[in-house]
Amino acid sequence: MVTVEARHQLINRGYPGILMLKTYKSLAEGVAYLMVEYEKDLKRILIWLLGGSRGGLMRLRILLLLRKKPMNPHQLAKALNVNYRTVIYHLELLERYELVSRLDVGYGAPYFISDKLEKRWDLIKEVMRIMGVDESKEVGGGES
Numbered sequence: 001m002v003t004v005e006a007r008h009q010l011i012n013r014g015y016p017g018i019l020m021l022k023t024y025k026s027l028a029e030g031v032a033y034l035m036v037e038y039e040k041d042l043k044r045i046l047i048w049l050l051g052g053s054r055g056g057l058m059r060l061r062i063l064l065l066l067r068k069k070p071m072n073p074h075q076l077a078k079a080l081n082v083n084y085r086t087v088i089y090h091l092e093l094l095e096r097y098e099l100v101s102r103l104d105v106g107y108g109a110p111y112f113i114s115d116k117l118e119k120r121w122d123l124i125k126e127v128m129r130i131m132g133v134d135e136s137k138e139v140g141g142g143e144s
Contacts, residue, residue: 042116043123045097050124051131058082059090063113063124064135066100070110 050056058080065071065079073091077084091111094100099117102109117124128135
């Protein structure tokens with residue numbers, strides 16, 4: 001679990017709990033899209049999703065397992081010893097921020113670490129260091 005002190009340390013370093021993303025409008029369709037400038041915002045996203053919000057440790061554990069091998073939600077729930085719906089919730093959140101992806105939308109489709117996150121895995125390591133989390137202790141076990 002992320003301590004209160006670790007969260008305060010993240011906020012004091014200039015990473016607010018609420019993430020401000022840029023919104024762009026498509027002139028052709030008039031639709032607002034949330035776009036992430038990855039190089040600049042990925043670290044903030046990771047700090048907020050993993051260290052600054054409730055459930056962050058579960059999302060980190062999911063990312064660590066997916067980095068080892070692609071898994072579907074049922075396999076993740078079993079490996080983490082948590083409810084299937086808990087895993088689905090966190091995967092949907094991670095997918096919304098383009099941190100994970102899947103090949104298909106059907107039941108049992110495996111999830112993968114996104115290419116963008118894989119290229120910047122060093123940021124995950126940095127966020128884990130800031131949070132005071134040891135990777136070897138976080139894979140397995142069960143808490144939401």
